[in-house]
Amino acid sequence: MPSAVPHRDAVLGLIRSLGRPVSADEIRDALRETGIGIATVYRIVNKAVEEGDLAKVELPGAPARFEPADLPHHHHFECDACKRVYDVPGCAKGVTGLAPEGFAVESHEIILRGTCRECSGVAV
Amino acid sequence: MPSAVPHRDAVLGLIRSLGRPVSADEIRDALRETGIGIATVYRIVNKAVEEGDLAKVELPGAPARFEPADLPHHHHFECDACKRVYDVPGCAKGVTGLAPEGFAVESHEIILRGTCRECSGVAV
DNA sequence: CCGAGAATGAGAATCGATTATCATTCTCGC
DNA sequence: GCGAGAATGATAATCGATTCTCATTCTCGG
Incomplete structure (x- = not known):
């Protein structure tokens, strides 16, 4: 060791x-x-x-x-079945533009949910 | 009453x-x-x-x-200062398209953070 | 090999959120 | 006005996550 x-x-x-x-x-x-x-x-x-x-x-x-901590900007996917969380690369356009007038957006987060590749392929 | x-x-x-x-x-x-x-x-x-x-x-x-429960599709804004959460109408395009091949997206969530209108206007 | 100081693991303690308990209070039909 | 059953509030209990405690173990320079 x-x-x-x-x-x-x-x-x-x-x-x-x-x-x-x-x-x-x-x-x-x-x-x-x-x-x-x-x-x-x-x-x-x-x-x-x-x-x-x-x-x-x-x-x-x-x-x-x-x-x-050094990963490029990305978001996350949480599998409803296995509860694991995955990184998803990229980002959606116009995200920060959603905020109403007068709100200063400093960061954002996108969380996708569903079934991951591994769980999709597995029968119950 | x-x-x-x-x-x-x-x-x-x-x-x-x-x-x-x-x-x-x-x-x-x-x-x-x-x-x-x-x-x-x-x-x-x-x-x-x-x-x-x-x-x-x-x-x-x-x-x-x-x-x-009857609000139309929307997302949320959390104020870093007052911790209040606000609704933000609308949604970003292409959100669900971010998921990698093989991942089935069933729902998504967008969280914006920053300073709300009220807190922006108030001096420290 | 030896001791100082850091690291470790087991389990107790804590923390904030939420839920359960239970005696009391309230509501309503009669 | 009366009693059954629902609703309420204060507080204790619970829950999962995380942190703290402390005795033990490990690491290393000397």
């Missing part, structure tokens, strides 16, 4: 390799064999967010997810 | 008159003088949601809000 901070590397590596925002629970489960505790997962991702390495993705009614 | 269910009417009336999604706390505060309790507010809005009279609006990191 080389690395100076093995858990941190394992967590950030996992997040980068999955290519979608993952929750603390998902991280803990994926690294189950290392015996990592949920407190450590939170410690690592919180610090990484502070340091600008990770971005926190919050969706209604779901635990926070984490993804690399 | 006529009505058979005064609190229900007061709550639904308030929601309709404000024209924006309101949380249980906001409802209780607005109806403070009637002495309504938070439990009653939740009982009323939950039943109204079940009965199809209200829709629940959930935004990340905020308590659920409620608005009339």
